[in-house]
Amino acid sequence: MEELLRAWLPRQRWFAGKSSAVHEARVREVRVLREDDPMLLHAFVEAVTESASQAPDCYHILLGARRTLPRHLDAARIGRSDEYGEIYDALHDPELTQHLLTAIHDDVERAGVRFRREPGAEFSPDAPGRLLSGEQSNTSVVFGDETILKIFRLLVPGVNPDLDVTRALTEAGSPHVAPLCGWMETDIAGEPYTLGILQRYLRTGSDGWSLALTSVRDLFAEGDLHAEEVGGDFAAEAERLGVATAEVHRTLAHVLPTATGGAEFVEQLTEAMRRRLQAAADVVPALAAHITEIQQIYDTFRRRTSELHLQRIHGDLHLGQVMRTEYGWVFFDFEGEPGARIEQRAALASPLRDVAGMLRSFDYAAHYLLAGHTVPPQLAYRAAEWSARNRAAFCIGYAKVADHDPREEDAVLRAFEVDKAVYETMYEMKNRPDWVGIPLGALERLLAAEHRGS
Ligand SMILES: Nc1ncnc2c1ncn2[C@@H]1O[C@H](COP(=O)(O)OP(=O)(O)O)[C@@H](O)[C@H]1O
Numbered sequence: 133m134e135e136l137l138r139a140w141l142p143r144q145r146w147f148a149g150k151s152s153a154v155h156e157a158r159v160r161e162v163r164v165l166r167e168d169d170p171m172l173l174h175a176f177v178e179a180v181t182e183s184a185s186q187a188p189d190c191y192h193i194l195l196g197a198r199r200t201l202p203r204h205l206d207a208a209r210i211g212r213s214d215e216y217g218e219i220y221d222a223l224h225d226p227e228l229t230q231h232l233l234t235a236i237h238d239d240v241e242r243a244g245v246r247f248r249r250e251p252g253a254e255f256s257p258d259a260p261g262r263l264l265s266g267e268q269s270n271t272s273v274v275f276g277d278e279t280i281l282k283i284f285r286l287l288v289p290g291v292n293p294d295l296d297v298t299r300a301l302t303e304a305g306s307p308h309v310a311p312l313c314g315w316m317e318t319d320i321a322g323e324p325y326t327l328g329i330l331q332r333y334l335r336t337g338s339d340g341w342s343l344a345l346t347s348v349r350d351l352f353a354e355g356d357l358h359a360e361e362v363g364g365d366f367a368a369e370a371e372r373l374g375v376a377t378a379e380v381h382r383t384l385a386h387v388l389p390t391a392t393g394g395a396e397f398v399e400q401l402t403e404a405m406r407r408r409l410q411a412a413a414d415v416v417p418a419l420a421a422h423i424t425e426i427q428q429i430y431d432t433f434r435r436r437t438s439e440l441h442l443q444r445i446h447g448d449l450h451l452g453q454v455m456r457t458e459y460g461w462v463f464f465d466f467e468g469e470p471g472a473r474i475e476q477r478a479a480l481a482s483p484l485r486d487v488a489g490m491l492r493s494f495d496y497a498a499h500y501l502l503a504g505h506t507v508p509p510q511l512a513y514r515a516a517e518w519s520a521r522n523r524a525a526f527c528i529g530y531a532k533v534a535d536h537d538p539r540e541e542d543a544v545l546r547a548f549e550v551d552k553a554v555y556e557t558m559y560e561m562k563n564r565p566d567w568v569g570i571p572l573g574a575l576e577r578l579l580a581a582e583h584r585g586s
C-alpha cells in the first residue's frame with residue numbers, strides 16, 4: 133500500500149509538497165471504520181520528501197476498499213493492495229461518505245475516532261454526499277445541500293482552530309459563520325487531532341474569489357472605462373466585506389480572550405517574520421534579491437510599533453474564504469495557515485493580520501488573470517486601479533465598525549502585507565508552483581511603493 137500512496141499523494145491538490153519529490157509514504161496507522169465491502173479505512177500517512185532535514189508532513193486519508201471497483205469510482209482509484217483489494221479515495225464514494233455523516237449524526241465512536249454532533253444541530257443523517265472540486269487545501273463533501281463536511285488533510289496535533297472559532301461564532305449567534313453541526317476527532321500517540329468539521333451548507337452563496345474575478349474580467353473587457361464605471365464594479369461588496377470583517381473581529385474579541393502585546397511581543401513578531409522570510413528564501417530562490425528591503429520594512433514596523441491589540445482572528449483571510457449570501461458575507465476556514473503549528477494558529481494575534489490578508493487578496497484577484505502573460509500597460513494599469521479601489525473600499529467598511537481605519541497603521545499593515553506575500557510565495561511553490569509569479573510580482577510592487585514613499 134505504501135508504494136501506491138507514494139505515487140498517488142503528489143497528484144492530490146491538497147498535497148503540500150509539490151516542489152520536492154516524495155521518497156517514501158509511511159503509513160503510521162490504519163484503522164477500520166467499516167468492515168463490510170466497501171470497507172472504510174482511516175489512514176495516517178507520513179510523506180518523506182527529499183528535504184530530509186524537515187520532519188515529514190502527516191496526511192489524513194480516508195480509504196475505501198472493495199474486491200472490485202465499479203466504473204463510477206475509476207477516477208478515485210489508488211491501486212490494488214494485497215491486504216485490502218482495490219483501494220481508492222473514499223470521499224468519492226457516496227456509500228462511504230454517508231457512513232461518516234450518519235456516524236456524526238449518531239454521535240458514535242468507531243476504532244478510536246470520535247464522531248460528534250454539536251448539541252442542538254438538526255440535519256438529515258442520510259442525505260446523499262457529493263465531493264466538491266476546487267482549489268482547496270482540504271477536501272469537502274456536501275450532503276444534500278444541507279451540510280458540508282470538510283476533511284482536514286495535513287494534520288498537526290491539537291484542536292483545530294477552525295473547530296474552536298466556528299463553535300464560538302456559532303454560539304454567539306454571529307450571522308457571519310455557517311453554523312457548526314458536528315466534527316470528527318481522534319488521539320494519536322496521546323495527542324488529540326481534529327479530523328473534520330461539519331457545518332450548515334450555504335446553498336445560495338457565491339464565493340468571494342469568483343465574484344471578484346468576474347468583476348476584474350468585466351473591467352478588462354471594457355478597456356476604456358474606469359473601475360467605478362463598469363457594471364461589475366465590486367467596491368460596494370468590498371466595503372460590505374470590510375464591515376463584516378470588523379464585525380467578526382468584534383464578536384471574537386467579545387467572546388474569546390484578548391490581550392495587549394508590548395515591546396517584547398513586537399520584537400518576537402519581527403523575529404518570526406524574519407525567520408519566515410529566511411525559510412521562504414530557501415524554497416523560493418527569487419526572493420533573495422529582495423531580502424534586504426523586506427527586512428527594512430520589518431525594522432520600520434518594530435521601531436514604530438509600541439503595542440498591538442491582540443485577539444483570536446481568522447488567521448488566513450482571503451477572498452476564497454468568504455461567501456456572499458443573500459443575507460451578507462459569511463466567513464469560513466478559521467484554521468489559520470495550513471501547515472503551521474496549532475499553538476501558532478490559535479495564538480492571539482493582531483486583527484490587522486486579517487486585514488492585510490484581505491488586502492493581499494484584492495491584489496491577487498486583480499493580477500491573477502494577467503499572470504504568465506506579457507501584459508499591455510493598459511491592462512496593468514486597470515489591474516492596479518481595481519486593486520486600489522477595492523482595497524480602499526474594504527478599509528472604509530472596516531472603519532465603520534472598528535473605531536479606526538486600518539490604513540492609519542501603515543507601518544504595521546505594510547509589514548503584515550509583505551509577510552503575507554512572503555508566505556504566499558512559499559505556499560504557491562509547494563502547492564501551485566505555476567502561480568508563484570503572482571505573489572512575487574506583488575512583492576515587487578509593494579517594495580516599489582515603499583521606495584516612492586506611498
Ligand atoms: N458552509 C459552506 N457552504 C457553502 N460552501 C462552502 C461552505 N464552506 C466552504 N464552502 C466552499 O468550499 C470551499 C473550500 O472551503 P474551505 O473551508 O476554504 O476549505 P479549504 O480549507 O480546503 O480551503 C470554499 O471556497 C467554498 O466555496
Ligand SMILES: O=P(O)(O)O[C@H]1O[C@H](CO)[C@@H](O[C@H]2O[C@H](CO)[C@@H](O)[C@H](O)[C@H]2O)[C@H](O)[C@H]1O
Binds near residue numbers: 341450497
Ligand atoms: O487552503 P486555504 O484556503 O486555507 O488557504 C491556502 O490556499 C489559498 C489558495 O486556495 C491561499 O490563498 C492565495 O490564493 C488565493 C486565490 O486562490 C488568494 O485569494 C489569496 O489572497 C492568496 O493568499 C492561501 O494563502 C493559503 O493559505
